[in-house]
Amino acid sequence: MLPALPTAPPRPRRSFLQRGLINQCICLGISVPFWLLSHRGSAYWMTLTYSMVIGNLIWLFIDGSRQLTIRLLGDKAANKGQWPGWGSMGLTIVLGSLAGYQLGTMLVDRLLGLRSASIFDAVTPGVVTLLVAGSMTYFFWSRERLHAEMAAAEAARRLALENQLKLLESQLEPHMLFNTLANLRVLIGLDPPRAQAMLDRLIAFLRATLNGSRNGSHTLRAEFDRLADYLALMAVRMGPRLTVQFDLPDDLRERLVPPLLLQPLVENAIKHGLEPKVEGGRIEVRAERDAGRLRLTVRDTGIGLAQAAALTPNADGSGYGTSHVRERLAALFGEQARFELAGASGPEGGTLATLLLPLPPTAAAPASSATAT
Known part of the structure; x- marks a missing residue:
């Protein structure tokens, strides 16, 4: 035979x-x-x-x-x-x-x-x-x-890659939830009414996030929506110390990206940049085209990489969240994608996280949703 x-x-x-x-x-x-x-x-x-x-x-x-x-x-x-x-x-x-x-x-x-x-x-x-x-x-x-x-x-190879990505994403969601619950635990002792409001936000956020994150990809609009939900959740705790700015051009809203791609970077900006700063600061999340590629940035006006590394181990970009971002980009795009974490320029200082990846395809049937800006 x-x-x-x-x-x-x-x-x-x-x-x-x-x-x-x-x-x-x-x-x-x-x-x-x-x-x-x-x-x-x-x-x-x-x-x-x-x-x-x-x-x-x-x-x-x-x-x-x-x-x-x-x-x-x-x-x-x-x-x-x-x-x-x-x-x-x-x-x-x-x-x-x-x-x-x-x-x-x-x-x-x-x-x-x-x-x-x-x-x-x-x-x-x-x-x-x-x-x-x-x-x-x-x-x-x-x-x-x-x-x-x-x-x-x-x-x-593709099956192994899919299994690796599913493992990374399954690890990332509990990590995000753990950080949020830790914040909630602190707030319960300080301000029970605000803790109640934060818990209500958390329930709504999990309802919208957990189902959507099971997909292999979703639109940039959905990614920004989930970040808006998460930052609204953090705003309950931080109050006026946290301001948020989103910049998502209309022609990029329906481009497909891996779910929870920016979530660890936003969490790091809160934990290592803004929370240690007494007066708080601003988080900017931006998407833009760059020579036929997609550039995603998360900037905070917090204490900056050097001071954050002195206060917290792995705040220099070698920690859990940033390592997941690197591993997912490497698994999905190989050498075509790049991740950088550096000090932000300008008088406000802070940290700038940059993702540069191939311009993704557009979703076939975009769903209607409003992104907070």
């Missing part, structure tokens, strides 16, 4: 055309030595005509018989990668070679007014024809096997 090919999306028409194109090249290559060895006294185009007609008929007989065998075997052949066993293919090669050689010779003889020896009358043409037909069939089988194995390897 021929070894089973790994499962791969079948593209029969494209594969058929590729085999046909390769077969033309092989027929052309075979015509040259045949002319040099057997028909040097005749015009080359005559040998080329014999080679092209006979070679294509043999290929069509063998390939057509293979396709017919696949249809007759049904699912059994499909499980073997669209190639029957050695027994069926061997018989197909022999019969297809004989039929193609005889019919091709007869057609070209009539066209040119010549008379060629039958394949049964001369051993050499028959042996050469069978060897070439068998070699071509093995080449096509090996080539499609290689492509199928590459497709299977790519499918396995």
Whole structure:
């Protein structure tokens, strides 16, 4: 039996055309030595005509018989990668070679007014024809096997990538929830009425976020909406110490991004930048095009990276949230994406987190929602 090919999306028409194109090249290559060895006294185009007609008929007989065998075997052949066993293919090669050689010779003889020896009358043409037909069939089988194995390897890589991303996202959501509950716990002791308002906000935020974050992607509009919900939740605790500014151009609102992509950066801006600062400050979340790519930035006017690192370990960008951002970008986009965390320029200081990634596609059916600005 021929070894089973790994499962791969079948593209029969494209594969058929590729085999046909390769077969033309092989027929052309075979015509040259045949002319040099057997028909040097005749015009080359005559040998080329014999080679092209006979070679294509043999290929069509063998390939057509293979396709017919696949249809007759049904699912059994499909499980073997669209190639029957050695027994069926061997018989197909022999019969297809004989039929193609005889019919091709007869057609070209009539066209040119010549008379060629039958394949049964001369051993050499028959042996050469069978060897070439068998070699071509093995080449096509090996080539499609290689492509199928590459497709299977790519499918396995994508599955591993999806599982990795799901693991990262499943870890990120409890991390976000833990930070919020920790803030709520502090507020309960300081101001119970505000803690109650914060709890109500938390319930509404979780209802809107947890279901949506189970998708592989959502729109930038939805990402900004969730950030607006989260920052409204933080505003209950911080009061006037927190101001928020969003900048999301209309032409980017329906672009698809991974869910909770900016959430860890906003959490870091609150925890390491604004909360330690007595007077608080401002968080700016911006999306913009940058030379055909998407640039996302989260800026805070907090205490800055150096002072934050002195107060809190891992506040310099090596912590849990930022490492998740880096890992997700690397898994999704590889070297096409970049993440930077640096001190913000200007008199207000603070920290600037920047994501630069390939411009994502637009959602097919955008849902209506209003983003806070």
